Amino acid sequence: xxxxxxxxxxxxxxxxxxxxxxxxxxxxxxxxxxxxxxxxxxxxxxxxxxxxxxxxxxxxxxxxxxxxxxxxxxxxxxxxxxxxxxxxxxxxxxxxxxxxxxxxxxxxxxxxxxxxxxxxxxxxxxxxxxxxxxxxxxxxxxxxxxxxxxxxxxxx
Numbered sequence: 001x002x003x004x005x006x007x008x009x010x011x012x013x014x015x016x017x018x019x020x021x022x023x024x025x026x027x028x029x030x031x032x033x034x035x036x037x038x039x040x041x042x043x044x045x046x047x048x049x050x051x052x053x054x055x056x057x058x059x060x061x062x063x064x065x066x067x068x069x070x071x072x073x074x075x076x077x078x079x080x081x082x083x084x085x086x087x088x089x090x091x092x093x094x095x096x097x098x099x100x101x102x103x104x105x106x107x108x109x110x111x112x113x114x115x116x117x118x119x120x121x122x123x124x125x126x127x128x129x130x131x132x133x134x135x136x137x138x139x140x141x142x143x144x145x146x147x148x149x150x151x152x153x154x155x156x
Contacts, residue, residue, distance in 0.1 A: 001039035005031065005074070005104065012112035018121040021154065026124035026132045027115065029149035033142040034076050041107035044071030044078065072101035074111045075136065086110050089117070124150075 009027060013019040035042050045053050057066040064079065071078045077086060080095070087094040090109050100106050114136075115121060123131040129150055133143045 002028075005039045005108070008104070008108045009074070009111055012108055013115060013121075016112060016116050018112075018115055020121060020125050022127060022150075023115075023121035023124045025150040025153040026120065026129070026146070027111075028153060029129075029146040030132070030136055031074055031111075032149055033145055034136070035074060041073045041102045041104055043102065044076055068098050072098060073107040075107075075114050077101050077110055077114075086113060089113055 006028065009031065010019060010024065013023065013027060031039055036046065043053070045056055048056060053070070057063075057070050066078065067080060069078060069080045069083045077083060077094075083094045083098055083101075086092070090106075090113060092100060092106060092109070094100055094106075101110060118135040120132055120135050123135065127150075129147045130140055130143055133140050133146050
């Protein structure tokens with residue numbers, strides 16, 4: 001799946017000037033974390049059946065209200081506000097059809113635009129992996145894995 005997905009992501013990052021060696025290493029690490037190592041667009045809580053997933057996201061005692069806008073894609077786009085933002089930026093109706101974030105081509109566009117909007121390449125270039133993770137995930141879940149992957153790649 002890496003051979004299928006990475007060339008598309010690299011091409012997108014390169015097209016917007018965000019394909020430094022460090023940014024690419026951080027992007028690969030992020031892809032591994034965000035896709036549960038599948039390197040394909042996935043739904044958050046992919047291990048649940050569709051009915052169980054709906055019930056899980058309806059239970060706001062454990063998380064924010066997601067409605068139909070739970071994590072999807074290569075970078076786990078979540079919340080209606082983000083689906084709206086990327087719908088407008090990419091001119092794709094993600095609000096009406098949130099499952100489009102699971103389409104590889106669409107998901108690559110979201111990933112690249114997210115990387116650009118959050119200025120993730122600049123902190124990757126500084127080897128600030130904690131900030132890379134914060135800008136992607138909002139905290140540092142997966143940070144140790146990101147550090148391992150990026151540092152291993154940069155040693156190659």
